[in-house]
């Protein structure tokens with residue numbers, strides 16, 4: 001092997017990688033030709049090869065109850081067992097008793113074949129993915145404000161802006177290569193370019209900010225509307241843009257009048273002068289770019305938060321231009337591909353909606369399934385699957401490429417619900433994982449490097465992830481497993497794909513003429529280099545002609561205008577009180593990825609982070625007698641966890657922080673999500689993983705209650 005170009009399978013930055021060297025001495029480096037990463041790579045991408053052969057699941061295994069050991073079975077036995085279960089459930093409980101929970105780690109081809117099987121053939125929309133926990137509020141916000149999903153900006157904007165407003169995102173740790181591009185530019189530009197970071201923690205991102213607004217958890221909308229109020233007061237708004245390209249301004253303006261600077265500063269817990277500085281820099285900047293990720297999305301008012309950021313850009317006409325726009329950063333490597341392929345319970349491929357009869361009819365016709373086969377009911381969202389298990393309404397749960405026994409909120413309740421599942425299929429590359437403990441049937445999946453397909457990053461760039469090694473044992477690509485089950489259930493005509501390229505060829509036809517048009521792409525073309533959508537079939541040179549969306553101020557709403565939201569804030573779903581006086585916020589570390597399924601198996605990364613921790617401000621730690629490095633107990637209304645204390649002024653008083661990466665395989669009793677609650681945004685159904693009320697105690701009290 002000389003070299004193979006591919007994409008990093010971790011975060012939504014989507015860095016290009018180049019794998020080179022002989023099979024027994026393969027090495028990895030950044031792909032200098034990749035438009036998003038330009039040859040850069042972080043520690044996760046740089047160490048990815050170390051994780052590929054450790055603790056792999058290599059053949060199917062089954063057991064009849066969770067208390068029994070697994071027994072090896074053949075693929076035929078496994079597929080027969082799944083098909084028999086599904087057939088029986090279709091008769092006894094109906095299609096809505098079947099649920100699949102997938103992953104932004106899927107390739108787009110995996111996502112697409114799963115949608116065809118679950119929504120098109122079985123007739124239930126119970127497909128959801130871990131993207132629900134990551135960015136579904138961004139999806140809802142874009143759809144409501146612009147009439148369609150799709151981040152309008154691109155990474156080049158990080159090097160062309162005058163003002164980067166980073167709210168609810170620790171980009172330096174969680175999207176390091178995208179942030180590196182901005183950091184270099186910011187440094188080179190001296191005082192001219194401003195970085196404002198709004199975050200209760202002094203994160204690595206906040207460390208390099210010109211202004212850090214350590215706002216209280218849950219006060220994001222206050223801050224954003226407070227900036228908008230000042231801009232309106234100063235007349236620093238884009239009147240022509242508002243008149244020509246938006247609707248709903250009057251209601252928004254009425255709402256803004258209540259967000260006075262003193263009220264906002266008080267609610268956010270910041271100085272009025274800092275609020276005014278953030279607004280003044282916005283007013284003075286020619287080009288303003290906002291970025292956000294889970295600090296905004298993981299909230300019971302996540303959609304409203306996203307829309308308030310978009311409102312601010314509409315108010316000032318900061319969209320559709322170089323260096324400007326509201327830009328959500330996706331966590332997962334292919335959460336964007338999932339959105340394009342219809343991989344959430346309310347979506348269909350090609351940015352179509354389950355709730356739209358014409359969209360359902362178009363997809364049914366394309367898939368050649370009977371009219372009415374796609375249910376008009378939106379499927380179960382992630383937490384809805386747990387509630388369905390609790391009520392005995394789920395007869396088969398199929399989990400693939402994700403680890404909900406660590407990543408779901410309210411873990412004690414989640415695990416109790418998983419215990420009740422009559423039949424859980426768990427399809428993953430690794431074994432053991434925490435979720436495998438709740439499975440009846442284990443299916444070995446091929447992972448990155450062992451299967452080909454596409455991924456789309458946060459800036460709509462599609463990269464071919466190329467296979468360069470064989471899967472271990474009997475592992476198979478996820479899409480091949482879904483297709484094999486489809487054929488066993490009698491849908492032979494729908495699942496005759498020879499390879500992943502054929503799946504892709506079919507999928508992109510469903511995007512033709514849609515906002516995410518990829519009909520001009522195929523695997524052969526993508527093997528020559530990554531491409532950004534929209535990329536229609538008739539585009540002559542397949543080069544990136546539309547780096548930014550909405551350059552002409554034309555949106556996908558019926559009127560063609562973007563909509564102001566006028567969303568008032570409701571604050572935290574579980575505010576602190578006398579019994580639980582602190583707010584716990586959870587997050588990610590630079591080197592680890594999600595639940596450590598991969599990164600926990602890489603020595604260098606494990607050494608970087610030997611244990612979890614709880615950040616607590618000295619103001620909160622000292623009265624409790626907590627000592628840096630010693631264990632502390634954290635309790636919420638739902639659970640308890642124990643971490644070594646990290647007493648630091650990097651966290652605001654009243655707030656504590658714990659990383660979310662440690663499940664029970666990697667540390668005893670340090671599951672941050674044992675504490676979190678499952679309240680969701682009513683629009684996006686994304687849980688508020690970012691904030692819950694807790695109290696902190698010394699360990700001797702652990703057995704008290």
Ligand code: SF4
Pocket residue numbers: 008009010011012013014015037040041042043044045046175176177178
């Ligand atoms: S920034 Fe993200 S995509 Fe890039 S190398 Fe690191 S983990 Fe991979």
